[in-house]
Amino acid sequence: MSESGARSTVSNSQFIDHQLATNELAAYYVPPTEVIKPSIVSYKATTSDHYPIFSRFNFGSAAQTRSVRLTAPNGGETLQAGKTFSITWTSSNVAQVDLTYTLDGTVWRSLASGLAASSGRYTWTVPSESSTSAKVRVADSSRTDVSDVSDGVFTLTRPVPQVFINEYLPQPNPAVPGGTTPDYDQQFVEIYNAGPTSVDLSDWTIHDAKTYSGLEAARHTFVPGTVLPAGKGYVVYSGASAVPAGAQYATYANNNGYGLRLDRGINQGGAGDAVYLVRADGTVQDSHSYQVPGVDVYQGYSFNRSPDLSATGNWSYTNPTPRTRTDGSPF
């Protein structure tokens, strides 16, 4: 206001009063804001040190009710990785919309943004992710509270992944028998390459529930040049002390010493947690959650694919076998 030459008082050349306006109003501002200087003799002595000020806003269509409604996918669909799917919506008094999606109802990630609301359609190339509880949200780009979500869940399918989480250990035993505190350095995530080719893991990441939600950086980022050959496993331990000397295809979480941070199970009085293996492009390669009641955690036992080394295997409990098959033989 001062830079425009306006002054709000008799005695100060600057605009020293407060004009309260939130940034949402910027789109509706009609220039100029005027400082009214009344024709009153000795204004300061007789009336006030402060002049009246008028700001003008034209709310126009903003006063109208805005709405968006997602029409597809609206639940029950099965979408195949790599294929295209037309996401559709209807809208009223909305200029642009953003699209986001979730695999599990907790974390929403960007799908597309700044789309013309009037187009009512976006052609989505379905990511190579797996979910039976996916949803899409459409929201006014300038008013996230004006939004709508798929009424029901839909399914994302893809070919069986070559690299997947084979085993992970949330609650290690104490370092000393009889101790009470788990040796958290021993937490690990074992990923496996079922072949037939080596896979470049450069900039792939491992997350727990908190970091996947974007609250903190990844628990681990595979350094550029990390390549996992066909038929080999790679283990990321939580702490440096757990990495066997000279171990190939093993490291510890490179997140400034915070480790993997896999929380206690719900049955252990914790909130549960989840593990995500995320590709360099940010899409999810594989995940498993024990945030839901009924998926218990037992100290000293891993979650392991059953059968071992099967990308489509269920999850069972086993004695930890980081860097080997469940029978102890090497990969």
Ligand SMILES: [Ca+2]
């Ligand atoms: Ca809806």
Ligand SMILES: [Ca+2]
């Ligand atoms: Ca955690």
Ligand SMILES: [Ca+2]
């Ligand atoms: Ca193993």
